[in-house]
Amino acid sequence: MTNPYRRNGQQYLYFSQKTGDSVCVMDIGKDRPRLVETIKVGIQPERLVTNRSKTRLYVVNRGSDSISIIDTTTDPMGIIATLSLGAEPYAVSVDPEQTRVFVSCGPMDAGSIKIVDLTVTPPVLRSTTPVRGIVFRGMAVSPDGKRLFVAGGLKDDTINDSLSVYDITGSTPVLIAAVAGQNESPEFVYVNPTGSFAIASFRQGGINVFDAAATPPVLLSTVGSGEVNGSALSPDGRLLLMGYAEPAGGQGNYAVYDVSTIPLGTGLFFTSAYAPGPMTFSADGARLYMVSGNELVTFDMTMHPPEVANHVTVTGPAGGITI
Template identity: 25%
Template sequence: MRPTLLTRALIAGAAGLALAALSACDGSAHHADEALGSKAAAVPQPKRQAVGALPGMPPVLDPSDVYAADRPNKLSPVVKDFPSRIYVPNTNSNTVSVIDPATYRVVETIRVGRQPQHVVPSWDLKTLWVNNDLGNSLTPIDPRTGEAGEPVAVHDPYNLYFTPDGKYAVVMASADHQLVFRDAHTMKTVKALPVGCAGVNHADFSLDGRYFIVSCEFSGELLKVDTARMEVVGRQKLPLHGAMPQDVKMSPDGKRFYVADMVADGLWILDGATFGKPEFLHTGKGAHGLYVSRDSREMYISNRGEGTVSIFDFTRNELTKKWRLPHGGSPDMGGVSADGKVLWLSGRYNSEVYAIDTRTGAQLARIKVGRGPHGLAVYPQPGRYSLGHTGIFR
C-alpha cells in the first residue's frame, strides 16, 4: 500500500517557514526574465557564522537559504573564465561527451576508465573527477582546458562527495558497502567505513555541515552520518517493500531532506535533525534526480520511467507543474545552467541529453551522445565550493 501524502498541517507549516526564508533572501516577484544574470562577480561574504557549524566549513551566506551563493551567473573567481560545457559520462561507452551549450553540439569525446558513472566538481572547483566505477579509478579533467589527466587509483568509486570543510572526499563505494573518506587532494584513504547497507549512492549535507543523509539503493535504507566522527549515527528502512532511494537534496531552509525513489515513484520527505519516519509525495514513474532552481524557489524532479520532469515549489510545499519530453525519453541526472535558464539531463536509456527551458518546460535540444549517459555535470556553476555529485554548491 502506498504511503500517504504530507498532511495539510505539515504542508501549511512548512510552507510558512519556506516563505519566510525565501522572502528574507529575495523579496522580488518571479518574472520571466529572472534568470538573466550579470557578468561574473565575486561572491558576497556571509553575514554571520552559523552556530555549531562544522569547524573549517565556510559558513552559508544566509542561514535561511543554503543555496544563497548559487544565484544566476554569480561565479566564483576560480571558475569565471572556464568555458561553459556539459560533461556527460557514458557508462556503457567508457567515454565522456563534452557538449558546447551554445551550439548544442558535442565538441569532444574523452576516453576514460570502465563504467564512468558521474562527473564530479572538486571542493575547490578546480578539477572535475570522472568516477570510473568498474575501472576502479578517478579521471581528472581540467575544466579550464578540457584536458584529462592521469587516472588516480580509487576502488569502486560509484559516486563522490566532499565534506563541507574541504578536508575529505567521500567515495560512495556501492559494491563494497562502504563510505570511504579520502584526502580531498591526494585521494589517499583516511577511513573506510562499512555501512551495512547495499548500494550507497547519493547524499546531501546539513546546513551546518555536521551530518549528511545517504541513500542505499538496493536495500531501501537511509543513513545519517556524522561528518566529523565519520560514523553512522542513524539508520532506517523505508516503509515500502522494494524501495530504491536515489538522489538526495535539502530544502533551502535546511529543515527537510528530499529523497527520490525510482520504485516508489516519488519523494520521501524527512526532518534531517530528528531523522524520523518520512512522509511521501508521488511525482512520477522512476523519480531519480533532484535539482534546485537558481532562485531557491523550485526543485526539478526527473521521472526517468515516464519521460517527465515534476516541479516542486518550496514556498507552497507542493507540486505545481509537470513537463513532458516530446517523443518520450529517460531523463536521469544533470544540473541547471549558470544563468538558470536551462535544465540539462542525461537520457539514460536513449543515448542522448536533453536541454529543457526552465521557464516554459519546452525541450530546447536533444543531443546524441554515447551509450548509457548518466551523471552529467554542467560546468561551471555558481557557488563558492562543491559538495560533490554532479554539482551541489554552497
C-alpha cells in the first residue's frame, strides 16, 4: 500500500454523491471503471480534491458545513478527521507542500477563506480570513505555493469581479488584487503547471486567461460563450475542456481549447449524447472522466474530436470529481 496511485493493481477516481452523502471510489485501471468502495462523509458533499502525493482526499460537505479528510492509503479507505468550517463551504484547494488546505465559505459566513493546518495530527482549523467576495466557485494555489486564486464577486457586486488573488506566504491570506472580469458568475479557476497562466471559466459563459505572475494579474485573452456545466484542465496545462448546458431535449455540447498558446484560438466543438457534469482528466491526459446524471462517462482525448470510450452506471448526481 506504499503507492497511493495503485493498491492491488487498482487506480482510483473519486466522486461525491450529493444526495447520498458519500464518496464513490472507482477503479479506473481497467478498460471499464468499477466501484470498489463507498465512503460515508457529511451531508451534501460537493467539491473534493486529492493532495499531490494522492495520500489524502479532502471532501467539502456543504450541507453539514464541514470538511472530511480521508486516508487513501488504507484498505478500506477511512476518514481520519472531520472539521467544522463556516456556513456554505464550497471551493477547496491544497498547497503544493501539502501543509494547508484552503476552503471558501459563502454569503451566510459573510465571505471567508478557512485554512486547515495539515502539519499536526489530527489536522485543525487554524484561521479564518474575511475576503473580497461572497460567491465562490473555484480556488487554485499556484505551483510555488505563494498565491491563491479565488473566483468570486464583491460583497456588493457578485457579477463583475472574476478573479481575486491572495498572497499566502504568511499565516493568513492577504489580498493582492481583484481583477474585473468580462463575464458573469465565475465558476472554476485553474493555474497551469508552470504558474504562468490563471484560467477562469464562467457559469454564464466564457474563459478568461490571466498572466498569473503579474501584479495585478493581466487579462490576456477572453473567448467562449454559453452556460458552463463543467470544465477541466489537463495535467500538462495544455487543454481546457468546457461542457455547456444541454438544450432541452438536445445533446451535450463541448469545446476543447488549446491554452498553451495565447491569445486563445477557436475551440474544437463537439457534441455527445451525455449532458455535461463534473469532470476531470486522467493523470496522462489521455482520458476525461465525467459524471453525467447516473453515468460515469469516459472520453478518449486522443481522438479529434474526443469520443466516448465507455460509460458505466453509477449513483449520481455528483458534486465533484477528482483523481
